[in-house]
Amino acid sequence: QVQLQESGPGLVKPSETLSLTCSVSGDSITSYYWTWIRQPPGKGLDWIGYIYYSGSVRDVSYSGSTNYNPSVRSRVSISVDKSKNQISLTLTSVTAADTAIYYCARELRSPLGYHMDVWGKGTTVTVSS
Amino acid sequence: DTVLTQSPGTLSLSPGERATLSCRASQSVGSTYLAWYQQKPGQAPRVLMYGVSRRATGIPDRFSGSGSGTHFTLTINTVAPEDSAVYYCQQYDSNARTFGQGTRLEIK
Numbered sequence: 001q002v003q004l005q006e007s008g009p010g011l012v013k014p015s016e017t018l019s020l021t022c023s024v025s026g027d028s029i030t031s032y033y034w035t036w037i038r039q040p041p042g043k044g045l046d047w048i049g050y051i052y053y054s055g056s057v058r059d060v061s062y063s064g065s066t067n068y069n070p071s072v073r074s075r076v077s078i079s080v081d082k083s084k085n086q087i088s089l090t091l092t093s094v095t096a097a098d099t100a101i102y103y104c105a106r107e108l109r110s111p112l113g114y115h116m117d118v119w120g121k122g123t124t125v126t127v128s129s
Numbered sequence: 130d131t132v133l134t135q136s137p138g139t140l141s142l143s144p145g146e147r148a149t150l151s152c153r154a155s156q157s158v159g160s161t162y163l164a165w166y167q168q169k170p171g172q173a174p175r176v177l178m179y180g181v182s183r184r185a186t187g188i189p190d191r192f193s194g195s196g197s198g199t200h201f202t203l204t205i206n207t208v209a210p211e212d213s214a215v216y217y218c219q220q221y222d223s224n225a226r227t228f229g230q231g232t233r234l235e236i237k
Contacts, residue, residue, distance in 0.1 A: 047226040113180025115164040119173040
């Protein structure tokens, strides 16, 4: 059974960089799409971006094939650490608007349909001085 | 990017009634690329339906999805107290994934 666990600092100062990790257990990160989604307090879901790791690259840390929400594209980076079976999210120059619960999820793609079948429980990030 | 608009914002029903949740897209969405999620308070979302009408593993058959093009519907036959949650539709296109703003289902 695949499980995802997000981790990172609960509090980040404005203008600093937010770094989160999603640890995957029960399966390899290879050959899947891994997605980050966030949810501001009391609001809906906001897709941040995804990474696809094919497993064909020797590098332990790899940026993979990525795609980001245009609203954060200039500030965001998603990468994988093959040795740790983890996916990382980095968001620079944060503001209060980045305060949210951050979720990682696995995205399945098949001819039958695309969907996010496994989600982490989420980690709360507050941007405040 | 494709914008998804859900209605109603809130739906209040008694147990046993039928719930009909609407999701309208600003442009056509392929049937492969439309999914529905349920989120209960304090929990992560979970997938209910994908490919418009395919139930995810473990989802009761009182949940069903339909629609095509720009209009999609999630139907819950005979709602139960445990169905109280916010429901989101989501679409995939080549550039992004977007979610609707959600429909809150309250069970009286």
